[in-house]
Amino acid sequence: MFGFGKKGPKWTESADVVVLGTGGAGLVAAIAAHDFGAKVVLLEKSASVGGTTAVSGGVVWVPNNPHMKEVGVADSRAEAATYIRTIAAGRSDEALLEAFLDRSLEMLAHLEAKTPATFQAVPKYADYHPEHEGGKPGARSIETEIFDTNELGEWKSKLRRSPIFGGTPMTVVEATTWGVFASPLTLPYKELGIRFKAGKVSGGASLAGRLLKALLDRGVQPRLETRATELVTDESGRVIGVKTQNAAGEQLIEAKRGVILATGGFEWDAELSAAFLTGIPTHPNSPVTNTGDGLRMAMAQGAALGNMSEAWWCPSIDVPGEQYEGAPLHRGDFAVRSMPHSIIVNKEGRRFTNEAHNYNDMMKPFFDQDPVAYGPRNLPAHLIVDQQFLDKYLFITSVPGMKAPEFVASAPTLAELAGKIGVDAAGLEATVTAFNGYAETGVDPDFRRGESIYDHFYGDPKQRPNPNLGKLEVGPFYAVPIYPGTIGTKGGPKTDVQGRVLHVSGQPVAGLYAAGNVAASIFGPGYPGAGGTIGAAMTWGFVAGRHAAQSK
Amino acid sequence: MPEAIHTLRVALPPEAVWDFVKDMNKWAPMLTGYQKHTIVTETKSLWTLKGDVGILSRTVELEVNITEWAGPDRVRFTLTGLNEAVSGEGQFEIRAIAVAGSAAAAAAASAPVAAKAELSWWQKLVERFARWFLGRQGGGQAALPAAPRAAVTAGSELAFTLMMEAGGPTAPLVNAMLEPALIPATEDLAQRIVTHLEKQHGLG
Structure with a gap:
C-alpha cells in the first residue's frame, strides 16, 4: 500500500484505466479502454512513443485474418489452433489459445473500423514453421502501409522510428516485391529518399504512428518520460492506482477500473536476465528501457509467473x-x-x-x-x-x-x-x-x-x-x-482470458492486467510467424483494455 | 548534394576570427559529433566524427584536405569518407563588416543571418534581393539590429558552408537522411566559434 491517509491515498489525479507503456500492447489497450467507455491515462517511461513495436518491422500475425482471402490464401480456426499447439510445444494454455484465435480477429476488426490502423496481407511471408500441420505459406502476417508522420502534428518528433532497413520507408510487401535481399541495387532509391524527406515511415513506426494518431484523435495524449514505480493497492489487495515519477516529481494516479501493464520485456536488465533466461542475450535489439519494470510490479503483487526462460531470440x-x-x-x-x-x-x-x-x-x-x-x-x-x-x-x-x-x-x-x-x-x-x-x-x-x-x-x-x-x-x-540477441523476453505474469494478472493462488489480482512482452506468452518457446509478438500483444492489449473499461 | 550554410556576425575584425579559424585544433572539438582528429600534413588531416544518418548514429572516418588557404578571408577543404561512401566539401568565409561597438549590440549582432539550407530557391532569391535592396538603403548592414547611437567598429561575418554527398546507388536515399543532420551541425559549429570568440574577447 502507498500513500494512505485516513480517507485513502491522496491522488494527484484520477482515471478509470491507467496504461503503462506505449508499444503495440499499450497503445491498443488505451484505444480499447477509451472506446469502451473509460477515461484513460497512458504513461511512457521513455521520451518517445512506440516501444518495442516501433523498432520492429511492424508486422502483425493474425491467423485466419480477412486479408488472407484478398491474396488467395485459405485458413481456418482449426488449422491455426493445430499450428499454435505445435509451435508452443505443449506449453500453451488451451483456454488462452482459444481466446487468442477469436479475440485477435475482434481486435483487428475494431482497429480497422475505428482507427487509421488498417492492414494488408504480406503474401509471401511464410509462417515460421510452414511445413508443420496447420502452417501457412504466407498472409497470416499483415502490415500497415506507409504512414505520413505529419499527421501527428507536434507529436511527429515523439514517434520512435524503426532501425529496420536503416529507417528506409518501405513496406515488407514492397521490399519483397523489389527484391531487397537478392537484388538490392534495383530498389527505387530516389523515391525512397523523397519519402524519407517527406516524413514517411513504414514498419513498426507506421503501426505505432497510426495507433498514436488514433489516440490523439480521441484526446488521449501519452505522458512521456513518466515512469511507473509502484502499484497502489487497497486493503483487500486490489490494485487501485499507480505511483509514478517524472521531472515534475512523484504522482499518485488513481485507476478506478484497472492498471494495464504493457511495459515490455526485461532483456535489458542484467539481473532479471541472469535469473530467468535460458541464455544471456548480450545484444538485445529492443529499446534500452525494457528493464522489467512491469514484471517487478507484478511480482510485488504475488503474480504467478510463466514462460520465464524464454525470449523472442534473434542473432x-x-x-x-x-x-x-x-x-x-x-x-x-x-x-x-x-x-x-x-x-x-x-x-x-x-x-x-x-x-x-x-x-x-x-x-x-x-x-x-x-x-x-x-x-x-x-x-x-x-x-x-x-x-x-x-x-x-x-x-x-x-x-x-x-x-x-x-x-x-x-x-x-x-x-x-x-x-x-x-x-x-x-x-x-x-x-x-x-x-x-x-x-x-x-x-x-x-x-x-x-x-x-x-x-x-x-x-x-x-x-x-x-x-x-x-x-x-x-x-x-x-x-x-x-x-x-533478442527482440524481447516473453515471460512474465500469467494472465487469464480477460488479460487479468493471476496471483500465485490462481485467482486474478483484482484491478491488474498485463499484455505484450511483460506477460507470459501463449506461444511458449515458439514463434508462429512474423508479427507473432505484436499480434499477441495487440490482442491482449485489446482484451485487457476492453475488460478493464467495462469492469466495476 | 545536401548543403548547409550558416552565417553569423561578430564584433571582431576578420584577423581575429581568422586567427582562431586557421588553427583547426582550436575549433575541431566544437564540431557536433567530434571524436578525434589527427593532423597529417599542413593540408591533410584525419577526422573521426559521430554523425546521424537518418535515425541512426554512425562513426565516420574522414580525410580532410585543405584546397585553398586564403587568410584572413577564406579556407576551403574537401572531405572524403574512409569507412563510408561519402564525400563533400566546405569552407569558412570571413568578411569584414561594420557593427555597433557596444557589447550588447555585438551580442545581438551574432544572431544568425540565414540558414540557407532551409530555404527554397525562391526564398533564396527573395532573400538575396531583400539583402541587396536593404543594403543599399541602409549602407550595407540592413539586417543588423544595431543599437541606436552605438559606436561603429570593425566586425566580421563568418559563414560556414558544409556539403556532404553519399556515393553509390543508394545515394538518393542516404542523402535524404544526411541532410537533416547537416543544418544543425553547420549552425552549431558557427555559433560555438562565435560564442567562444566573444567570450575570449570579453564581448559575451
Whole structure:
C-alpha cells in the first residue's frame, strides 16, 4: 500500500484505466479502454512513443485474418489452433489459445473500423514453421502501409522510428516485391529518399504512428518520460492506482477500473536476465528501457509467473560506434545469414545451426553448453561470407560494388581468416568444403538449410538449385562476430482470458492486467510467424483494455 | 548534394576570427559529433566524427584536405569518407563588416543571418534581393539590429558552408537522411566559434 491517509491515498489525479507503456500492447489497450467507455491515462517511461513495436518491422500475425482471402490464401480456426499447439510445444494454455484465435480477429476488426490502423496481407511471408500441420505459406502476417508522420502534428518528433532497413520507408510487401535481399541495387532509391524527406515511415513506426494518431484523435495524449514505480493497492489487495515519477516529481494516479501493464520485456536488465533466461542475450535489439519494470510490479503483487526462460531470440550484428537513441544499436540479423555464400561457425570452425531458419529457433543452439569444457559450445560465433556475397548482396553497411566495412575481418584464404578471428583453421576449411558440396546438390543434410519455404523468403531465387545455399569459394573471405540477441523476453505474469494478472493462488489480482512482452506468452518457446509478438500483444492489449473499461 | 550554410556576425575584425579559424585544433572539438582528429600534413588531416544518418548514429572516418588557404578571408577543404561512401566539401568565409561597438549590440549582432539550407530557391532569391535592396538603403548592414547611437567598429561575418554527398546507388536515399543532420551541425559549429570568440574577447 502507498500513500494512505485516513480517507485513502491522496491522488494527484484520477482515471478509470491507467496504461503503462506505449508499444503495440499499450497503445491498443488505451484505444480499447477509451472506446469502451473509460477515461484513460497512458504513461511512457521513455521520451518517445512506440516501444518495442516501433523498432520492429511492424508486422502483425493474425491467423485466419480477412486479408488472407484478398491474396488467395485459405485458413481456418482449426488449422491455426493445430499450428499454435505445435509451435508452443505443449506449453500453451488451451483456454488462452482459444481466446487468442477469436479475440485477435475482434481486435483487428475494431482497429480497422475505428482507427487509421488498417492492414494488408504480406503474401509471401511464410509462417515460421510452414511445413508443420496447420502452417501457412504466407498472409497470416499483415502490415500497415506507409504512414505520413505529419499527421501527428507536434507529436511527429515523439514517434520512435524503426532501425529496420536503416529507417528506409518501405513496406515488407514492397521490399519483397523489389527484391531487397537478392537484388538490392534495383530498389527505387530516389523515391525512397523523397519519402524519407517527406516524413514517411513504414514498419513498426507506421503501426505505432497510426495507433498514436488514433489516440490523439480521441484526446488521449501519452505522458512521456513518466515512469511507473509502484502499484497502489487497497486493503483487500486490489490494485487501485499507480505511483509514478517524472521531472515534475512523484504522482499518485488513481485507476478506478484497472492498471494495464504493457511495459515490455526485461532483456535489458542484467539481473532479471541472469535469473530467468535460458541464455544471456548480450545484444538485445529492443529499446534500452525494457528493464522489467512491469514484471517487478507484478511480482510485488504475488503474480504467478510463466514462460520465464524464454525470449523472442534473434542473432545480432554490431557496427562499431553505431547508436540508436543514444545506446549501442545491436542489429537483428535476418538476411545476411540466410543468403547464399554465407555460414555461421563456432570457434572450432563448425556450423551449428540452420543459418537461414527463423531467428527465434535458429538462435537456440547459440546457448548450447559443452558439459566437459563447461562453457558455451558455440560462442563466440562468426558469420563468414566470401567475395561473391559482397558482389551480390547487402552486407551489413555495404551494398554490392562497395568494399567491405572496415570493421569486418578479411583475408585472402579461409585459413588466414580463421587465424585472424581465433577460429580453428582446419575445422573451418573442412566445414566450407562440406558446405560447398551441399550448395552443389542443393541439400544440407547437417542442418536442413534451405529446405523450408520460410528459409527461401530470405534467399536468392536466382541461386540454383537452392536459394539459400551458395559456395564460399571466391576470396577474399570475410568474418564478423554474430551475437545472441533478442527482440524481447516473453515471460512474465500469467494472465487469464480477460488479460487479468493471476496471483500465485490462481485467482486474478483484482484491478491488474498485463499484455505484450511483460506477460507470459501463449506461444511458449515458439514463434508462429512474423508479427507473432505484436499480434499477441495487440490482442491482449485489446482484451485487457476492453475488460478493464467495462469492469466495476 | 545536401548543403548547409550558416552565417553569423561578430564584433571582431576578420584577423581575429581568422586567427582562431586557421588553427583547426582550436575549433575541431566544437564540431557536433567530434571524436578525434589527427593532423597529417599542413593540408591533410584525419577526422573521426559521430554523425546521424537518418535515425541512426554512425562513426565516420574522414580525410580532410585543405584546397585553398586564403587568410584572413577564406579556407576551403574537401572531405572524403574512409569507412563510408561519402564525400563533400566546405569552407569558412570571413568578411569584414561594420557593427555597433557596444557589447550588447555585438551580442545581438551574432544572431544568425540565414540558414540557407532551409530555404527554397525562391526564398533564396527573395532573400538575396531583400539583402541587396536593404543594403543599399541602409549602407550595407540592413539586417543588423544595431543599437541606436552605438559606436561603429570593425566586425566580421563568418559563414560556414558544409556539403556532404553519399556515393553509390543508394545515394538518393542516404542523402535524404544526411541532410537533416547537416543544418544543425553547420549552425552549431558557427555559433560555438562565435560564442567562444566573444567570450575570449570579453564581448559575451
